[in-house]
Amino acid sequence: MSDQLTIKDIAKYCGVGVSTVSRAINDDPGISPKTKERVLKVVKKFHYVPNNSARNLKMQESNTVALIVRGIDNIFFQSMLDGFQNELYRNGYDFLFHLVDEKSNVAISAIELAKEKRLKGVIILGGMMENPSEDLEQLAVPYVLCTVAHSMYTPTPNVNLVAIDDAMESFKAVKYLIDKGHKRIAIISGREKDYAVGGQRLRGYKKALEGAGIPIDDDLIGYMREDIPEFTTENGYAVAKELLQRTDFTALYCISDMTAIGAYKAISEAGLSIPDDLSVIGFDGIDLGRFTIPALTTIKQPKDEMVKSSVDLLMKAINGDDTPRQLFYPASLLERESVR
Amino acid sequence: MSDQLTIKDIAKYCGVGVSTVSRAINDDPGISPKTKERVLKVVKKFHYVPNNSARNLKMQESNTVALIVRGIDNIFFQSMLDGFQNELYRNGYDFLFHLVDEKSNVAISAIELAKEKRLKGVIILGGMMENPSEDLEQLAVPYVLCTVAHSMYTPTPNVNLVAIDDAMESFKAVKYLIDKGHKRIAIISGREKDYAVGGQRLRGYKKALEGAGIPIDDDLIGYMREDIPEFTTENGYAVAKELLQRTDFTALYCISDMTAIGAYKAISEAGLSIPDDLSVIGFDGIDLGRFTIPALTTIKQPKDEMVKSSVDLLMKAINGDDTPRQLFYPASLLERESVR
DNA sequence: CTGAAAGCGCTAACAG
DNA sequence: CTGTTAGCGCTTTCAG
Numbered sequence: 201m202s203d204q205l206t207i208k209d210i211a212k213y214c215g216v217g218v219s220t221v222s223r224a225i226n227d228d229p230g231i232s233p234k235t236k237e238r239v240l241k242v243v244k245k246f247h248y249v250p251n252n253s254a255r256n257l258k259m260q261e262s263n264t265v266a267l268i269v270r271g272i273d274n275i276f277f278q279s280m281l282d283g284f285q286n287e288l289y290r291n292g293y294d295f296l297f298h299l300v301d302e303k304s305n306v307a308i309s310a311i312e313l314a315k316e317k318r319l320k321g322v323i324i325l326g327g328m329m330e331n332p333s334e335d336l337e338q339l340a341v342p343y344v345l346c347t348v349a350h351s352m353y354t355p356t357p358n359v360n361l362v363a364i365d366d367a368m369e370s371f372k373a374v375k376y377l378i379d380k381g382h383k384r385i386a387i388i389s390g391r392e393k394d395y396a397v398g399g400q401r402l403r404g405y406k407k408a409l410e411g412a413g414i415p416i417d418d419d420l421i422g423y424m425r426e427d428i429p430e431f432t433t434e435n436g437y438a439v440a441k442e443l444l445q446r447t448d449f450t451a452l453y454c455i456s457d458m459t460a461i462g463a464y465k466a467i468s469e470a471g472l473s474i475p476d477d478l479s480v481i482g483f484d485g486i487d488l489g490r491f492t493i494p495a496l497t498t499i500k501q502p503k504d505e506m507v508k509s510s511v512d513l514l515m516k517a518i519n520g521d522d523t524p525r526q527l528f529y530p531a532s533l534l535e536r537e538s539v540r
Numbered sequence: 541m542s543d544q545l546t547i548k549d550i551a552k553y554c555g556v557g558v559s560t561v562s563r564a565i566n567d568d569p570g571i572s573p574k575t576k577e578r579v580l581k582v583v584k585k586f587h588y589v590p591n592n593s594a595r596n597l598k599m600q601e602s603n604t605v606a607l608i609v610r611g612i613d614n615i616f617f618q619s620m621l622d623g624f625q626n627e628l629y630r631n632g633y634d635f636l637f638h639l640v641d642e643k644s645n646v647a648i649s650a651i652e653l654a655k656e657k658r659l660k661g662v663i664i665l666g667g668m669m670e671n672p673s674e675d676l677e678q679l680a681v682p683y684v685l686c687t688v689a690h691s692m693y694t695p696t697p698n699v700n701l702v703a704i705d706d707a708m709e710s711f712k713a714v715k716y717l718i719d720k721g722h723k724r725i726a727i728i729s730g731r732e733k734d735y736a737v738g739g740q741r742l743r744g745y746k747k748a749l750e751g752a753g754i755p756i757d758d759d760l761i762g763y764m765r766e767d768i769p770e771f772t773t774e775n776g777y778a779v780a781k782e783l784l785q786r787t788d789f790t791a792l793y794c795i796s797d798m799t800a801i802g803a804y805k806a807i808s809e810a811g812l813s814i815p816d817d818l819s820v821i822g823f824d825g826i827d828l829g830r831f832t833i834p835a836l837t838t839i840k841q842p843k844d845e846m847v848k849s850s851v852d853l854l855m856k857a858i859n860g861d862d863t864p865r866q867l868f869y870p871a872s873l874l875e876r877e878s879v880r
Numbered sequence: 881c882t883g884a885a886a887g888c889g890c891t892a893a894c895a896g
Numbered sequence: 897c898t899g900t901t902a903g904c905g906c907t908t909t910c911a912g
Contacts, residue, residue, distance in 0.1 A: 204655060204680055206889055217899035222891055232897060247678040249648060252656035254889035256593040257904045272618055281612060285641065299637045301625065308589065315544060315905095316592035338587040340544055433831050465831040491773050491805040493833065546905055557883040562907055572881060594905030597888045655889095 205248045213246075214239050225250060262318040264294040265514065270306050270327045272299055273429060275458060276484045276501070277326050280346075283507035284323065291515055293320060307335035314341050321514045324348055328396040332357045342517030346510040347501075349396030360517060361526040362510045364501055366397055369531040370404025371411075373453055373481050373499050376533055378412045380540065382451040382479065385409070385420065388439045388459050391430060392423040401455040401483065419447040424459070436462025444470045450478060451539070457482040457489045457498055460538075464492060475540035485534055494537035502529045545588045553586075554579050565590065602658040604634040605854065610646050610667045612639055613769060615798060616824045616841070617666050620686075623847035624663065631855055633660060647675035654681050661854045664688055668736040672697045682857030686850040687841075689736030700857060701866040702850045704841055706737055709871040710744025711751075713793055713821050713839050716873055718752045720880065722791040722819065725749070725760065728779045728799050731770060732763040741795040741823065759787040764799070776802025784810045790818060791879070797822040797829045797838055800878075804832060815880035825874055834877035842869045 211218040216239065223231040224239035242248075256262065267284050269277055285295045296317065300309040307329070310322050322343040329335060329348050336343060336359070344360035377385050387405045390398015402421070409416055422439040424430055436459025440452065444466060452467075454460035460482035464474065472478050474494055482489060485500025509527055517524075551558040556575065563571040564579035582588075596602065607624050609617055621637065628635045636657065640649040647669070650662050662683040669675060669688050676683060676699070684700035717725050727745045730738015742761070749756055762779040764770055776799025780792065784806060792807075794800035800822035804814065812818050814834055822829060825840025849867055857864075 205678070207891095208889080211899095218889090219891075219893095219900080220898060223898090226891080228891095230897065235897080247651070249652050249655060249678065251597070251889050252652055253593045253596040254904090255891075257591070257597055257906085258889080258891045259904085260891095272612070272621060278612060295641075297639045299639070301635075311587070312589050312592060315589060338545075338589070433828055437831060461828075462831055465833060468833045488773055488801075491777060491802055493805060493808045547907095548905080551883095558906080559884080559908075560882060563882090566907080568907095570881065575881080591905050594888090595907075597890085598905080598907045599888085600907095 205246055207248075207250065210239065210242055210246070210248050214242050256317055259318055262294070262320065263292070264296050264317055264319050265321045265323065266296040266298050266310075266313055266317065266319050267323045267325060268298045268300060268306060268310050268313070269325045270300045270304070271302050274326060274431065275486055275488070276456075276503070277347075279486060280325065280503050280507050283504060284325075284511065287508055287511040291511060305335075307332075307339070310336065310343070311338050311340075314339055321518050323510055323514060332359045332361075342514060344510050344513045344517070346506060349400070358524055360513045360524045362506050362513065363526075363528055364506075364531050365528050366400035367404040367407070369499050369501075370401040370453075370455070370483070371408045372404075372531070372533060373483060374405050374408035375411070377451045377453065377479065377481060377539065378408060378414070380451075380479065383414055384417075384447075384449040385414075385451045385453060386422065386443050386447070386449040387420065388422045388424070388436055388443070388452065388454045388463060390424055390455060391426060394424075398424070398455060405453060417447070420449055431456045431458055433458050433462035433465075435459055437466050438462070440466035441469075444472075452478060452480045453483075454480065455483050457484040457486045457496060460496055460498070461488065461492055474538050479539040481539055485531075489534075489536070492538075497536045497539040498534050499531045500534040501531050505529055544591075545586055547588075547590065550579070550582055550586070550588050554582050596657055599658055602634070602660060603632070604636050604657055604659055605661045605663065606636040606638050606650075606653055606657065606659050607663045607665060608638045608640060608646060608650050608653070609665045610640050610644070611642050614666060614771060615826055615828070616796075616843070617687075619826060620665065620843050620847050623844060624665075624851065627848055627851040631851060645675075647672075647679070650676065650683070651678045651680075654679055661858050663850055663854060672699045672701075682854060684850050684853045684857070686846060689740070698864055700853045700864045702846050702853065703866075703868055704846075704871050705868050706740035707744040707747070709839050709841075710741040710793075710795070710823070711748045712744075712871070712873060713823060714745050714748035715751070717791045717793065717819065717821060717879065718748060718754070720791075720819065723754055724757075724787075724789040725754075725791045725793060726762065726783050726787070726789040727760065728762045728764070728776055728783070728792065728794045728803060730764055730795060731766060734764075738764070738795060745793060757787075760789055771796045771798055773798050773802035773805075775799055777806050778802070780806035781809075784812075792818060792820045793823075794820065795823050797824040797826045797836060800836055800838070801828065801832055814878050819879040821879055825871075829874075829876070832878075837876045837879040838874050839871045840874040841871050845869055 207218050207221050211221045224236045265288050288295045319341050321341050325346045346362045389402040422443045424435045428435040440463035482496045482498035485498050489496035547558050547561050551561045564576045605628050625635045659681050661681050665686045686702045729742040762783045764775045768775040780803035822836045822838035825838050829836035
C-alpha cells in the first residue's frame, strides 16, 4: 500500500525524462534498446502501472470497442460475450466489456464511456430502446444495436441493427406445435406490460393460433411474475405451476429456454411427463437445453452469425460507411426431444 | 455523431466560466439557483456529459469500490453480483463491476483500475492467486479477496480473505455419501493440474475415503477435460460419460453444481436413474439445483454471508483498520433428492 | 456568487 | 536518441 507512483517518479529514478519512460512503456521505436531496458527494469521493479485516466485523456484516440450490456443475468447474452471478444480481436480492436446496472440508462452510459475511453465504436447488446437514434444522438462514434428490442409499433429506427424477428420466430414455434396436432397450447410469456421481446413473442403466439383457427384462451397465457426476476428458471417454474393448476393443455411454449427449464420442474411435480403428457418448446437455443431431460426442443437464435455481423456492421461504420443497416436473422427450429 | 462537447463549450454558450458549469453539474452549493438552472438547461439541451477520464484524473478521490472478476462463466459468482452491489450501495459506495478476461492478470488489472478510477477499495472475486500480498503490493487501496483460491501448501496469506474451506466441505460431501452406505464413489474433479479449488476439493474426497478405510481407486476419479470450458455442464456431461463407461459406482460427487447437471444427462443416457441407481451430490448451491429432476443435493456455499462479510472487511479496512483477517465460512449440506 | 488559473498524469510534438 | 513542454477536460483553490 505504497504511494501512487507516476511516470515522473520513474523518470527521476532512472535519471531520464518522462518522455523516455513513456517511450519505453509504449514500445515507441525512437528509443535506444539500452535505455529502454534500463527503464523497463525499474518499471518492473516498482510495479509501476500508468494511470489510464491520464492516458485516455491525452490520447486522441484509442483502439477500443466497447460492448455494453444491461444486466448480467441473461444467459443467452453471456454466451455471446466470448464471440464478441474474439471477433473484435480478430479485427484488431481491443475489447471492453461494460456492464450497466438495471437502474441506469444505457444510452448515457454509452456516451460517457465513449468519451472517457475515446472508443472507436460501441455495440449495445440486449435491452430495450424506444428511440435509439435520438437517445444516442450524442454518441460520437459508430454503434450497432444487437438484439435491442423496440416497442411493437415503432418503425425500424435509423441505426445499425442486428436482430431476429421475434414475432415471426415465435409464430414458427407455435405453428410447429400446431402442426404436431396440438390444439390447447399454453404460453409462458414475458411480463404483462412487456411490449418489447415478450410482447413480440406473445404476438407471434396469438397469430399462429389465429392462423390455425384456434381461438385464443386467456387462461392459457401465463405472464412472468413481477415479484421474480424475469426470464429465470424460478419464474418459469412459478408460472408453469399456476398454468397447470388453472387449466389443461397438451403443449407449452416458453419464450425463453431458462423459463422452460423451470417449467420442466413444475410439470414433473404435477406428475406429468415430457413429452408424453405434455410437449414443451423453448426459445433461445442455449447450451443448457441440450442437457435437460428430455433435451429441450427450441427456437435457436443464430447467435454466432449475429455476433459476427454486428461486428461487421460496426467495422463498416468505423471505416466510414454511414448507411445504417437493419439485419434480421432467421432463427431455426431445433428439434430435440421435448415435443411430440 | 456531433463533435465532442467539452465543459468549455457549455461555458462559452452560457456566457459563464467553466468553473460555474462544473459547479452546476456537480451540485456544488456555491452557485446561485438561477445560474445553475440556466446552465443545466443548456447541458440537457446539448446532452452534454463530462469526460470521466478528465474527472478521474483531477479528482483526488472517488467514492467507488470495484468488484473484479476474472471470467464471467461462473454462475455461482454471478449470483453474488447483486449482493455485492446492494451491500456496497448500502454502505454509501458506488459500485463498479469490472470483468477481466481469462488471459489477463487480475492483480495488474486491479492496480490499474484503482489508479484510473481512484478507487476507495477493491474486492476480488474468485480465481487463484499464489502470492496475493506480493502481487497486490502496488494496490494502494484496501482490498479483500473473496473465494480466491491459493495453492494447497501456501500458508494463509497476510490479506483480507473470505472463503470456505474447500477441502473440508468436500470431505463433508463425501462423508455424507459414505454414511449413506456408498463405497464406490466417483468424483468429477477439476482439471488434472488444478491445485486450487479443484485440487482442494479432490483432497477432501480422498481424505474422506481414507478416513473410512476405503481405498482410493484412480478409475473413480474424473478430471475435467482440457478441451472444454471448466465447470460447465458440457464438461460434466463428457466426464461423467467416460466415468460411466470405465467403471462402476453407486455415487457420484461433482465438485460443482453445473457439472452435476451435465452428469445427470450422461446418467440418464446410460439408462440409469437418480437416485435409485446412482446418487449424485454437487457443490455450490446454485439456484438451478432446485429445479433439476430430481432436485440436486449439494454443498451450499453461504454466499450471502460471504458477500456481506467481504464488504464488511473492506469497510473496516477503508476506515483505517489495518489488521487483515481471514474468514472461513462453513458451508451447509443441502439435502434434496439426488442422494439415497 | 463567479471567473481565472493551476495542475491531475500522461503523450506527442518539437528542439536539441 | 533524448529532454522540455504544451495541453487533453476537468475540479478546485484563490481572488475578486
